[in-house]
Amino acid sequence: MNRPRFVLASASPARLKTLRDAGVEPEVIVSGVDEDNVTAESPGELARALATLKARAVVSTLNDHATVLGCDSVLEIDGVSYGKPGTPEVARERLRTMRGRSGILHTGHCLFDTTSRHEIRELASTTVYFADLTDDEIDAYVETGEPLVVAGSFTVDGLGGPFVTGIEGDYHNVVGISLPLVRRMLAEVGIPWPALWKTPSKFEYDEAEAARYDESRGGPERARAAAEAVHELLPKGGRVLELAVGTGIVGAELVALGNLVHGVDLSPAMLRHARIRLPGHLAVGDANRLPLADRRCDAVVAIWLLHLLDDSDPVLAEVARILRPDGVFITTTEKSEATRYAGGRGPNDQRAQDALTLLVARAAAHGLVLDGATTFAGHNQARGGGTTPVYPLIRFRRSGR
Missing domain, CATH: 3.40.50.150 (Vaccinia Virus protein VP39)
Incomplete structure (x- = not known):
């Protein structure tokens, strides 16, 4: 079985690691989409729109066939979208708003297969429950820098993991990519998930x-x-x-x-x-x-x-x-x-x-x-x-x- 060219249109280390842990080694091409200037009617639609823009931007740079996956995540609380905070002040304020509450982590997925010219746009949503963080915990977490560069100002697979008390839905979706959803999307363009598994190479060393x-x-x-x-x-x-x-x-x-x-x-x-x-x-x-x-x-x-x-x-x-x-x-x-x-x-x-x-x-x-x-x-x-x-x-x- 020949392994297709599979491109991840995202700079997220967490998404890349999730795919690698599942046996997939994607080619990474960063889209360069300006996320701050994109709007939508709802947080979920915003995530899906951003994922679509990322995938299309990367497809436009290709000179050979590939299957491109764009992803983007947005946290929704009370109907409001929360992306990457960018500054310690914004991250601190958001974490205080989130503590002791729940939110919905939406991850938009857009798969574009250049061979069939088939584009699939999907959304996966997972409910996340947050611990009642103290001010000292929030300050210490913000000082690590982690919440500044992730959607919703938290991670479930990093330093923020102890501050998440539970989830309803796909864990990997909270990390930034829903593996079961991607598997179904790939099947729609004729690519079985095992076709992406990386085969051992004689050039790899332990x-x-x-x-x-x-x-x-x-x-x-x-x-x-x-x-x-x-x-x-x-x-x-x-x-x-x-x-x-x-x-x-x-x-x-x-x-x-x-x-x-x-x-x-x-x-x-x-x-x-x-x-x-x-x-x-x-x-x-x-x-x-x-x-x-x-x-x-x-x-x-x-x-x-x-x-x-x-x-x-x-x-x-x-x-x-x-x-x-x-x-x-x-x-x-x-x-x-x-x-x-x-x-x-x-x-x-x-x-x-x-x-x-x-x-x-x-x-x-x-x-x-x-x-x-x-x-x-x-x-x-x-x-x-x-x-x-x-x-x-x-x-x-x-x-x-």
């Missing part, structure tokens, strides 16, 4: 594997050698994206050499280590479908990635898409044809996806022209007293067309 990864791959010396070689081939200045950034060990060395580096990786465990080295510059991402707009990068780097792939062509296509004209793609390549046999591949087996002749031909089809090369030594990589391996590094340049 925490133990991530913790020992650097040592098993030559450690800081090899990373420094790789970064210095890459630096020789990079244009000066500009934005560098490292694919399969891993623990960030090479990226950090590139930063030390004066480069602005961002990284993507499929493995959350690897990225937890990378965030120590490259704080604020990382994202979970698939090299086959990068979360960047066209022509945004001056350089893309892939160290020890392509040889792991079943097909390198989709990655080359994505690299060409996000590179600016005259931007460069730098990647390691197969050391020699001897590695085919060392890896157990015979003459009739599938070619290594980092084989030089294969890469040159495929890259050219995407407007990437080979125009540079160098090598670096694999420090701490010699086996059984053998010689230290030498890794070829090649550079492609994006044509200006």
Whole structure:
């Protein structure tokens, strides 16, 4: 079963976590809708209208088919809508109004499937009962900053959880997304919920594997050698994206050499280590479908990635898409044809996806022209007293067309 492209049109960490906990890894595209300037006849209709605007705004930016889900939540008390308070003063006033009472948390959902051009707009509503908070509890809660950025000035899955005494309805809806409702909406456009489950990837690592990864791959010396070689081939200045950034060990060395580096990786465990080295510059991402707009990068780097792939062509296509004209793609390549046999591949087996002749031909089809090369030594990589391996590094340049 092929997993469809599923996009979450929301910046909410709680919605993303809820989907991830249910086995779904959506692509996140923030809509940019100005929520403060939208009005409706009722709190529920406001939530549904905002969700619809978010979904439509993201759909308008797509250049490929996807199923887009927009969500927005509004708390209703006595017929009045309460969104994000924004300031401590407003949050404090709202929490005092809410204490000891109940409200209705409305979450609007809008699903737009670009293949069928089917748009579904739904609303889920859950009654929430609030504890009789003291002024000191309200002050302490507001000081955490949490109630300032959530609808209704409270959470049920965070620091505000102890202040919610009960709910009637779907718990996940209070968090910001009704999973049972989304399942039904997806079914209407022909997508069964299990089709969204994320299948295990050979590129994902658990925490133990991530913790020992650097040592098993030559450690800081090899990373420094790789970064210095890459630096020789990079244009000066500009934005560098490292694919399969891993623990960030090479990226950090590139930063030390004066480069602005961002990284993507499929493995959350690897990225937890990378965030120590490259704080604020990382994202979970698939090299086959990068979360960047066209022509945004001056350089893309892939160290020890392509040889792991079943097909390198989709990655080359994505690299060409996000590179600016005259931007460069730098990647390691197969050391020699001897590695085919060392890896157990015979003459009739599938070619290594980092084989030089294969890469040159495929890259050219995407407007990437080979125009540079160098090598670096694999420090701490010699086996059984053998010689230290030498890794070829090649550079492609994006044509200006």
